[in-house]
Amino acid sequence: MRLVLLPLTLFSGFASGLTVEAQDKTGPVSPAASRFAPMANSFFARGIEFQGKMGDDKICMHLQPKTEDRDSVEGSYVVAGGKRNQGKKILLAGEVSGNKLSMEESEDGVDVSGQWDGELKGNVIRGIWQSDDGKVSKEFVLELLPAPKKQTKSKISK
Known part of the structure; x- marks a missing residue:
């Protein structure tokens, strides 16, 4: 399955200047998403956040809900x-459809470079990545990596 509107939908959040690092990775769903x-x-x-392997390569991945489209x-x-x-x-x-995840990727922000199709079981997603030309x-x-613990200020008694 290919997402037909990739250029329009893939980078809508990034085109407005938002970056992945600017998003709250531990909090509830944003008001815009609600x-x-x-x-x-x-x-x-x-x-x-996820950590794992794609073939022999070690990867770190961040995913967040899109505010424009449900699921x-x-x-x-x-x-x-x-x-x-x-x-x-x-x-x-x-x-996301049930426990199935289907994503397209882009290395340059314009062209599709690969397809991810996987299934969530527990805290693990397993599946197949395929290059856009289908050759690899x-x-x-x-x-899933555990959410970072929030630091609390400790009170020091004198």
């Missing part, structure tokens, strides 16, 4: 060691 009914799969209803996600990933795309972020956008396929396994 304009729509909640995501059918609450696992993807907030910013989340849609956007984000990015980086290949550890800069093996692919010189360590720059590779952008992602896709849809790799299995991937992504494990």
Whole structure:
């Protein structure tokens, strides 16, 4: 399955100057996202981080709900060691249907460079990544990273 409106939908959040780092990765769904009914799969209803492998490559991925489309996600990933795309972020956008995740990626922010199709089981997504030309396929396994703990100020008694 290919998302036909990729250029329009993939980078809508990025075109407005928002970056993945600027998003709250641990908090509740933003007020803008609440304009729509909640995501059918609450696992993807907030910013989340994954670590895992795609073939032999180690990757770190961030996903968050898209504010424009119900049951849609956007984000990015980086290949550890800069093996692919010189360590720059590779952008992602896709849809969640039940426990199935389908995303397209773009290395340059314009053209589709690959397709991700996976299934969530517990805190792990497993599936197949395929290059856009279909010549390369790799299995991937992504494990959810725990949300960072918020630091609290301790009171020192005198």
